[in-house]
Amino acid sequence: MSIVVSGISKNFGDFVALDDINLEVPRGGLTALLGPSGGGKSTLLRIIAGLEFPDRGEIRIEGKPATWLAPQKRSVGFVFQHYAAFKHLSVYRNVAFGLEIRKRPKAEIRSRVMELLELVHLENFADRLPSQLSGGQRQRMALARALAVQPEVLLLDEPFGALDAQVRKELRDWLRKLHDEVNVTTIFVTHDQEEALEVSDEIVVINNGRIEQTGSPTELYDHPANDFVMGFLGPVTRLDGRLIRPHDIEVLREATPGTTAATITRLLRVGFEVRAELRTETSEPWVQLTRGQAEDLELAPDGTVWLRTNHKATTLAAT
Amino acid sequence: MTETNVSDAEVDRPRVPAPTITKPPRAARRLRRGSPVARWTLRLIAVGYVLGLVALPVGTVVQRTFAGGLHPVLESLQNPDLLAAARLGLIVSVISVLINTVFGVGAAVLLVRYRFPGRGLLNAVIDLPVSISPVVVGIALILVYGENGWFGPTLTKLNIQIIFATPAIVMATVIVALPLVVREVIPVLEEVGTEQDQAAQSLGANAVQRFLRITLPTIKWALAYGVVLSLARSLGEFGAVRVVSGSVPGVSETPTLFVNDNYQQFGPKAEQAAFTMAFALMLISVLFIVVIALLRPKEQNQ
Numbered sequence: 001m002s003i004v005v006s007g008i009s010k011n012f013g014d015f016v017a018l019d020d021i022n023l024e025v026p027r028g029g030l031t032a033l034l035g036p037s038g039g040g041k042s043t044l045l046r047i048i049a050g051l052e053f054p055d056r057g058e059i060r061i062e063g064k065p066a067t068w069l070a071p072q073k074r075s076v077g078f079v080f081q082h083y084a085a086f087k088h089l090s091v092y093r094n095v096a097f098g099l100e101i102r103k104r105p106k107a108e109i110r111s112r113v114m115e116l117l118e119l120v121h122l123e124n125f126a127d128r129l130p131s132q133l134s135g136g137q138r139q140r141m142a143l144a145r146a147l148a149v150q151p152e153v154l155l156l157d158e159p160f161g162a163l164d165a166q167v168r169k170e171l172r173d174w175l176r177k178l179h180d181e182v183n184v185t186t187i188f189v190t191h192d193q194e195e196a197l198e199v200s201d202e203i204v205v206i207n208n209g210r211i212e213q214t215g216s217p218t219e220l221y222d223h224p225a226n227d228f229v230m231g232f233l234g235p236v237t238r239l240d241g242r243l244i245r246p247h248d249i250e251v252l253r254e255a256t257p258g259t260t261a262a263t264i265t266r267l268l269r270v271g272f273e274v275r276a277e278l279r280t281e282t283s284e285p286w287v288q289l290t291r292g293q294a295e296d297l298e299l300a301p302d303g304t305v306w307l308r309t310n311h312k313a314t315t316l317a318a319t
Numbered sequence: 320m321t322e323t324n325v326s327d328a329e330v331d332r333p334r335v336p337a338p339t340i341t342k343p344p345r346a347a348r349r350l351r352r353g354s355p356v357a358r359w360t361l362r363l364i365a366v367g368y369v370l371g372l373v374a375l376p377v378g379t380v381v382q383r384t385f386a387g388g389l390h391p392v393l394e395s396l397q398n399p400d401l402l403a404a405a406r407l408g409l410i411v412s413v414i415s416v417l418i419n420t421v422f423g424v425g426a427a428v429l430l431v432r433y434r435f436p437g438r439g440l441l442n443a444v445i446d447l448p449v450s451i452s453p454v455v456v457g458i459a460l461i462l463v464y465g466e467n468g469w470f471g472p473t474l475t476k477l478n479i480q481i482i483f484a485t486p487a488i489v490m491a492t493v494i495v496a497l498p499l500v501v502r503e504v505i506p507v508l509e510e511v512g513t514e515q516d517q518a519a520q521s522l523g524a525n526a527v528q529r530f531l532r533i534t535l536p537t538i539k540w541a542l543a544y545g546v547v548l549s550l551a552r553s554l555g556e557f558g559a560v561r562v563v564s565g566s567v568p569g570v571s572e573t574p575t576l577f578v579n580d581n582y583q584q585f586g587p588k589a590e591q592a593a594f595t596m597a598f599a600l601m602l603i604s605v606l607f608i609v610v611i612a613l614l615r616p617k618e619q620n621q
Binding site: 049050051070071072074076077078080082084085086087088089097098101102142145146148149 | 511514515517518519520521522523524525528533536537
């Protein structure tokens with residue numbers, strides 16, 4: 001295990017940020033800390049980085065106790081949501097910073113920095129100031145800067161949170177590829193379930209200062225431990241007293257055994273998908289269909305259809 | 320309404336740099352400027368006010384300085400008391416600015432980045448010299464360090480002279496210029512936040528390296544501005560120094576005291592010396608204004 005977190009608790013005044021967190025992060029993996037804002041995930045990341053200290057509990061990085069170690073003494077790279085670029089230094093000097101601090105020879109610094117700038121596709125921007133870069137470029141620079149000192153662990157705090165949707169998607173794919181290339185143990189914090197599902201090997205769902213569930217993206221999506229995890233990882237609706245994903249409800253033209261009659265209250269087209277809002281005797285579910293499915297079923301408002309749970313579907317008892 | 324809509328649309332469109340100044344519609348422009356009569360009246364009042372209040376008296380000093388041509392001015396520059404006053408003024412200002420720079424940067428970092436008991440008090444006390452009359456500062460110094468003051472007997476026993484000597488002049492000057500550096504540096508530190516510092520820390524930089532490589536370059540223009548302001552304030556200080564210095568010509572007379580004392584003496588020589596020194600002080604002030612004007616835009620670019 002690369003990082004072992006045991007029994008970590010942290011309060012800010014009366015607010016409980018983290019409550020007895022236990023977590024093991026495998027070496028070389030890409031782990032997402034996923035959860036709503038204020039849930040404690042950033043605090044946990046900052047404690048691992050040494051930018052914050054816990055009230056109770058212990059952190060070990062690569063087997064060494066690190067709980068009270070100053071950040072500069074841990075082998076940890078940190079990437080901030082708002083880049084934290086050194087505004088007065090060029091892109092080159094930003095990336096070289098950690099190496100200059102370590103007093104490496106000039107030639108070594110030069111080759112290492114150029115190699116990293118190439119890795120993050122900024123080789124032509126070495127002499128620019130951070131203010132002359134776009135948000136996505138600044139974040140790539142910040143990543144190169146963190147990687148320059150060859151940290152054992154790379155920590156990213158909502159790294160794409162300040163970028164617009166298009167750039168965010170691009171950087172997400174790029175981060176995954178970069179990780180496969182560099183293979184450094186990486187933890188990133190996000191509140192975007194799509195980001196977590198798409199990029200990470202393992203997801204840790206954190207809410208109200210506690211870990212709700214840990215597992216691979218597929219495990220979490222298909223076998224959520226509770227209604228919070230189920231709701232946070234994807235859309236959820238209710239059918240006959242159970243929670244179910246709207247794409248796991250089958251819609252039929254005719255009644256068969258085990259189906260529930262429903263009236264269509266509203267049809268909504270969102271891009272390639274059709275959302276049908278329905279009313280049964282006991283619940284008001286909505287169903288996610290493709291456009292083709294909706295056309296085949298000849299759905300129309302106020303029409304009657306029959307609903308059935310897909311036999312492979314995950315359902316949870318609604319509380 | 321129309322104006323707001325236009326700028327909103329521009330904000331929503333990504334990557335198109337929004338024009339910094341949107342021209343208001345013609346009708347609005349005319350309305351804002353007012354009628355030509357009102358415009359000219361306002362200009363006349365403003366210019367007349369500044370001329371009467373500032374330019375006229377300042378001009379008179381220049382005129383009086385050079386009333387007898389250049390020769391008397393050069394001659395008064397030979398006056399040993401004038402040279403001594405200039406030297407003392409320079410020494411006191413430089414020491415005070417050094418002290419206030421070190422204290423100012425330290426206090427600013429402390430106030431912005433740390434939460435500690437007494438923080439509010441420190442914040443308030445730093446501003447005190449601006450609201451207290453310098454004369455009161457001078458008297459307070461005498462009450463503490465004077466012969467009959469708190470530390471008076473101890474200082475006398477140790478044979479240390481503070482009041483009526485250079486240490487008191489420096490102390491008085493430091494106090495009156497105390498908030499200038501702090502108040503320039505604090506907003507910049509607040510604006511940049513602590514993330515760059517934390518990033519440097521995670522890259523292995525210790526406190527000294529972080530200060531020299533990150534904090535100092537970040538605040539350098541604000542700091543330079545604060546230093547120039549402090550220097551100007553230190554050179555121009557009169558009230559507090561008047562009380563604590565004793566104003567002995569050639570010994571504890573600063574440039575401002577020299578101007579005052581010589582102007583009040585009778586005789587053309589003394590008066591000429593006073594005007595020469597006053598002119599020199601003014602010249603330095605103009606220099607400072609130029610330096611500040613040069614520093615300002617750079618500070619805003621940061």
